[in-house]
Amino acid sequence: MPSPNGTREITYVEAVREALTQSMQAxxxxxxxxxxxxxxxxxxxxxxxMHAEFGGERVIDTPISEAAIVGACVGxxxxxxxxxxxxxxxxxxxxxxxxxxxQAAKVRFMFGGKATVPMVLRTPGGSGTxxxxxxxxxxxxxxxxxxxxxxxxxxSPYDAKGLLMAAIQDENPVIFVEHKxxxxxxxxxxEEPYTIPxxxxxxxREGKHLTVVATSIMVQRAKQxxxxxxxxxxxxxxxxxxTLNPFDDSLMIQSVVKTGKALVVHExxxxxxxxxxxxxxxxxxxxxDYLDAPVRRLAGLDIPIPYNRNLxxxxxxxxxxxxxxxxxxxxxxx
Amino acid sequence: xxxxxxxxxxxxxxxxxSEKQLHEMLYTMMLIRRFEEKALDLYSLGKVHGTMHLSIxxxxxxxxxxxxxxxxxxxxxTHRGHGHCLAWGSQADLMMAEFMGKxxxxxxxxxxxxxxxxxxxxxxxxxxxxxxxLPISVGVGLSIRARNTEQVVMVxxxxxxxxxxxFHESINMASIWNLPVIFLxxxxxxxxxxPVEKSMNIDRISDRAAAYGIEGVTVDGNDVEAVYEAVHxxxxxxxxxxxxTLIECNTYRYMGHSKSDRQAYRTRDEVKTWMxxxxxxxxxxxxxxxxxxxxxxxxxxEAEIEKAVEFAEASPEPDVADIMEGVYA
Ligand SMILES: Cc1ncc(C[n+]2csc(CCOP(=O)(O)OP(=O)(O)O)c2C)c(N)n1
Ligand SMILES: [Mg+2]
Numbered sequence: 001m002p003s004p005n006g007t008r009e010i011t012y013v014e015a016v017r018e019a020l021t022q023s024m025q026a027x028x029x030x031x032x033x034x035x036x037x038x039x040x041x042x043x044x045x046x047x048x049x050m051h052a053e054f055g056g057e058r059v060i061d062t063p064i065s066e067a068a069i070v071g072a073c074v075g076x077x078x079x080x081x082x083x084x085x086x087x088x089x090x091x092x093x094x095x096x097x098x099x100x101x102x103q104a105a106k107v108r109f110m111f112g113g114k115a116t117v118p119m120v121l122r123t124p125g126g127s128g129t130x131x132x133x134x135x136x137x138x139x140x141x142x143x144x145x146x147x148x149x150x151x152x153x154x155x156s157p158y159d160a161k162g163l164l165m166a167a168i169q170d171e172n173p174v175i176f177v178e179h180k181x182x183x184x185x186x187x188x189x190x191e192e193p194y195t196i197p198x199x200x201x202x203x204x205r206e207g208k209h210l211t212v213v214a215t216s217i218m219v220q221r222a223k224q225x226x227x228x229x230x231x232x233x234x235x236x237x238x239x240x241x242x243t244l245n246p247f248d249d250s251l252m253i254q255s256v257v258k259t260g261k262a263l264v265v266h267e268x269x270x271x272x273x274x275x276x277x278x279x280x281x282x283x284x285x286x287x288x289d290y291l292d293a294p295v296r297r298l299a300g301l302d303i304p305i306p307y308n309r310n311l312x313x314x315x316x317x318x319x320x321x322x323x324x325x326x327x328x329x330x331x332x333x334x
Numbered sequence: 335x336x337x338x339x340x341x342x343x344x345x346x347x348x349x350x351x352s353e354k355q356l357h358e359m360l361y362t363m364m365l366i367r368r369f370e371e372k373a374l375d376l377y378s379l380g381k382v383h384g385t386m387h388l389s390i391x392x393x394x395x396x397x398x399x400x401x402x403x404x405x406x407x408x409x410x411x412t413h414r415g416h417g418h419c420l421a422w423g424s425q426a427d428l429m430m431a432e433f434m435g436k437x438x439x440x441x442x443x444x445x446x447x448x449x450x451x452x453x454x455x456x457x458x459x460x461x462x463x464x465x466x467x468l469p470i471s472v473g474v475g476l477s478i479r480a481r482n483t484e485q486v487v488m489v490x491x492x493x494x495x496x497x498x499x500x501f502h503e504s505i506n507m508a509s510i511w512n513l514p515v516i517f518l519x520x521x522x523x524x525x526x527x528x529p530v531e532k533s534m535n536i537d538r539i540s541d542r543a544a545a546y547g548i549e550g551v552t553v554d555g556n557d558v559e560a561v562y563e564a565v566h567x568x569x570x571x572x573x574x575x576x577x578x579t580l581i582e583c584n585t586y587r588y589m590g591h592s593k594s595d596r597q598a599y600r601t602r603d604e605v606k607t608w609m610x611x612x613x614x615x616x617x618x619x620x621x622x623x624x625x626x627x628x629x630x631x632x633x634x635x636e637a638e639i640e641k642a643v644e645f646a647e648a649s650p651e652p653d654v655a656d657i658m659e660g661v662y663a
Contacts, residue, residue: 035526035528036526036527036528038527039527039598039599040526040527040595040598040599041598043526043594061527061528061532063494063497063525063528063533063534064464064465064494064495064497064498064525064528064533065497065498065499066498067499091462091463092463095463095498095499095500129383129384129385130382130383130384130385130446131384131385131448131462132384132444132445132446132448132449132462133444133445133449133462134448134449134461134462134463134466135448135462301657301658302658302661303657303658303661304661306443306444306652306657307384307435307441307443307444307445307446307449308435308436308443308444308446308651308652309383309435310435310651310652310654311435311443311444311652311654311657314654314657315657
């Protein structure tokens with residue numbers, strides 16, 4: 001895969017769009033389906049201009065019917081197409097859960113491995129836009145708990161493009177979780193098509209004092225925290241799983257062996273969050289013998305996302321929380 | 335298109351409401367309009383965040399519908415719900431405070447524009463989920479029947495919501511159990527960018543009632559008296575044990591779907607055509623109001639909204655120390 005270095009910078013939303021566009025140019029089985037993705041260009045502008053380029057047969061606007069959107073992807077995927085569905089906000093996947101969890105995820109297994117469901121469901125998650133409790137969910141662990149689904153959560157424009165192109169080429173149902181606050185983040189992205197294998201984590205930053213495992217927007221916040229911490233002489237290593245399931249944890253475990261300390265950071269609520277999975281993998285591994293401190297989780301509070309701006313801010317980890325938590329861990333205060 | 339749909343503008347209703355009642359209704363419609371215009375200003379000034387869905391142009395539906403119900407009845411509202419909330423008798427100041435995320439707001443700043451509720455007044459809240467209120471209305475209907483009271487529940491939703499499974503499941507259940515539910519569909523011709531003509535192959539959403547064996551009517555949603563009449567009749571039927579009604583109100587939103595809408599899916603001409611059927615102007619005309627009287631009434635509404643904003647701005651923010659409150663009873 002090409003390196004991001006020395007290439008032009010585009011935003012995360014442009015990177016997602018470019019992955020969709022190049023995938024559709026390369027493979028005519030690929031089509032988009034979802035609410036307001038046509039002339040409107042999608043609620044967050046992801047498919048802006050794509051209806052004009054590919055027409056209404058390949059950029060399909062639907063009525064507000066999430067169960068049928070997911071089901072339409074399943075049916076089309078089963079019969080030779082490569083649908084990419086959009087669920088306008090991650091919250092609304094709740095209306096499509098049956099088709100996703102009981103159909104898409106299980107069909108192949110139930111049919112003795114004789115069917116494939118190569119579909120992608122893209123959806124923006126997360127808080128920070130003042131959209132309140134029914135438009136701010138981070139539900140990724142609902143899906144990591146379902147064998148048969150793959151779950152991808154890119155944290156940068158480079159990853160967004162490469163992972164989405166890989167997801168579209170994958171033979172399985174993939175949930176591709178974007179983050180509303182990342183859409184405007186810029187970064188280097190090669191112009192040519194490329195894929196990043198699903199399941200491979202990324203060492204975003206090297207450091208020796210503490211391993212921070214973060215997902216999605218929290219990778220960006222961990223990077224900012226790292227700059228603060230570096231001023232105090234604390235060097236954190238940041239690991240981004242990128243794909244939550246499947247997830248090759250060996251790089252993360254090696255990192256914890258090296259640093260002896262681990263902090264897991266995600267936006268979703270703490271109880272039964274993905275952090276529990278990450279921490280379990282660390283303590284079940286050889287890294288256990290190298291741990292110098294408890295493995296800690298920093299995550300969203302166990303509440304729905306509040307509307308008030310200040311409460312919303314405090315409901316999920318921010319840069320200063322990561323800084324404070326990392327500092328305590330490194331200073332041996334736990 | 336809407337013309338052919340609005341076959342029954344009701345002459346009968348026009349005699350049911352007194353001049354005084356109509357003046358009150360006009361004032362509430364003006365209050366809704368000024369509330370939402372103010373909301374837009376506050377948003378533009380950065381005093382509120384998030385998004386909001388304005389019902390400017392649809393005021394007659396809200397006011398006519400609530401006007402036909404009593405204080406004992408229940409309301410389940412939509413994301414585009416400021417109008418219904420005010421028409422239900424909610425206080426503009428407590429709504430404005432909620433809108434600005436203040437502790438004094440109806441939901442203590444936790445819900446915001448999309449979730450304003452006033453449970454004490456049987457307003458069971460706006461809903462961020464399209465068709466989210468419909469299944470709940472079935473439960474409220476069951477509860478009314480179990481408690482054997484003379485109440486009804488009105489659930490408001492859009493044209494787009496009628497394409498969700500929840501719409502069909504709920505109407506069918508309310509029908510087989512003969513529940514006192516009024517299904518009020520505000521057909522404002524679009525679900526975000528999706529025009530009604532492209533999202534369903536029927537001319538009237540009220541035709542869907544037949545599939546579930548309930549009464550269905552379509553009215554001109556910009557005619558406050560026609561809406562009043564339809565909801566009044568539906569309430570009579572429900573109370574008499576004759577079950578639910580689906581009412582489709584044809585209307586139009588003047589503003590974009592939400593703050594980020596560039597409105598590429600419709601023309602300025604189309605918007606203008608509907609503005610010429612403005613519900614407030616229509617009622618004022620029907621009441622033979624002079625320009626001076628009309629302006630005077632608008633001024634009164636403006637003053638009420640200004641006071642609401644002052645109250646909201648002076649109100650305290652929620653305390654972060656209370657952030658965990660309210661998840662469990
Ligand atoms: C289940 C669900 N799907 C999608 C959305 C996003 N959304 C919010 S309002 C809306 C359009 C609703 O159209 P309609 O029901 O006609 O009501 P209107 O906005 O026109 O008042 C959409 C797609 C949502 N809130 N909930
Ligand atoms: Mg609508």
